Amino acid sequence: MPLIPEASPSPPLLVVLSGPSGVGKDAVLNELRRLDRPWHFAVTATTREMRPGERDGEDYIFIDTDTFARMRERDEFLECAEVYGRWYGVPRSQARDALRSGKDVFLKLDVQGAATIRQMAPEALLIFLIPPSLEDLHLRLRGRMTESDAELERRLLTAEEELAQVHHFDYRVVNPDGDLEQAAADIDAIIAAEKCRVSPRVVQLM
Numbered sequence: 001m002p003l004i005p006e007a008s009p010s011p012p013l014l015v016v017l018s019g020p021s022g023v024g025k026d027a028v029l030n031e032l033r034r035l036d037r038p039w040h041f042a043v044t045a046t047t048r049e050m051r052p053g054e055r056d057g058e059d060y061i062f063i064d065t066d067t068f069a070r071m072r073e074r075d076e077f078l079e080c081a082e083v084y085g086r087w088y089g090v091p092r093s094q095a096r097d098a099l100r101s102g103k104d105v106f107l108k109l110d111v112q113g114a115a116t117i118r119q120m121a122p123e124a125l126l127i128f129l130i131p132p133s134l135e136d137l138h139l140r141l142r143g144r145m146t147e148s149d150a151e152l153e154r155r156l157l158t159a160e161e162e163l164a165q166v167h168h169f170d171y172r173v174v175n176p177d178g179d180l181e182q183a184a185a186d187i188d189a190i191i192a193a194e195k196c197r198v199s200p201r202v203v204q205l206m
């Protein structure tokens with residue numbers, strides 16, 4: 001029996017997850033990985049030092065500033081930005097190949113990266129993760145104990161500017177204190193709803 005065209009699977013989504021440092025992006029993404037959906041979580045490159053427990057090639061591709069500059073000159077990044085004094089970039093292959101394979105692709109980006117993707121691929125789905133309060137954000141960032149005092153201060157100062165960018169996003173999801181499963185469930189529901197759009201998002205990447 002011929003398939004009804006509207007019943008065919010919707011095209012893969014390019015999902016950008018942003019949010020201030022310490023809000024819980026990594027924690028929520030790890031929860032989303034456990035859902036075992038047909039999603040690809042892009043691994044981006046950074047010149048930031050590796051934190052204890054991070055794995056090269058899994059949490060990030062850790063490279064030095066010369067290598068980053070060379071990759072940038074060769075236009076190997078879909079997007080890149082200087083964030084909190086370090087460089088970060090999405091290798092083109094990380095997004096393009098996974099989309100072509102039909103997988104929804106998650107990019108964990110700062111607000112600059114989200115704005116670049118919005119320009120480059122207006123059909124991308126932009127989700128902003130927010131803390132219940134600035135106090136919660138400060139407690140989480142301090143509690144992670146991964147930044148020097150100076151770096152911590154820089155991230156906290158930047159957080160308010162980042163939070164003010166929420167109106168550029170399609171969805172905002174609260175990461176409730178002690179209940180990151182709820183934030184993951186909200187994002188899972190957003191993706192499921194987006195897959196039911198009558199006019200689906202069709203992402204074109206160069």
Ligand SMILES: Nc1nc2c(ncn2[C@@H]2O[C@H](COP(=O)(O)OP(=O)(O)O)[C@@H](O)[C@H]2O)c(=O)[nH]1
Pocket residue numbers: 018019020021022025026044045048079080081083084088089090108109110111112113114
């Ligand atoms: N624009 C852009 N931002 C990125 C990229 N990879 C990571 N980031 C963002 O860079 C910021 C700093 O990341 P990180 O050093 O892991 O700090 P964290 O947010 O405190 O975990 C976060 O907002 C990330 O979402 C990238 O490829 N491009």
Ligand SMILES: Nc1ncnc2c1ncn2[C@@H]1O[C@H](COP(=O)(O)OP(=O)(O)O)[C@@H](O)[C@H]1O
Pocket residue numbers: 019020021022023024025026027028140141143144175176177178179180
């Ligand atoms: N919903 C939550 N409630 C309480 N603590 C959280 C929650 N989500 C994340 N955390 C903690 O907050 C800190 C920052 O989380 P992380 O995922 O590193 O944030 P980001 O990737 O956005 O910088 C970590 O110690 C993490 O365990």
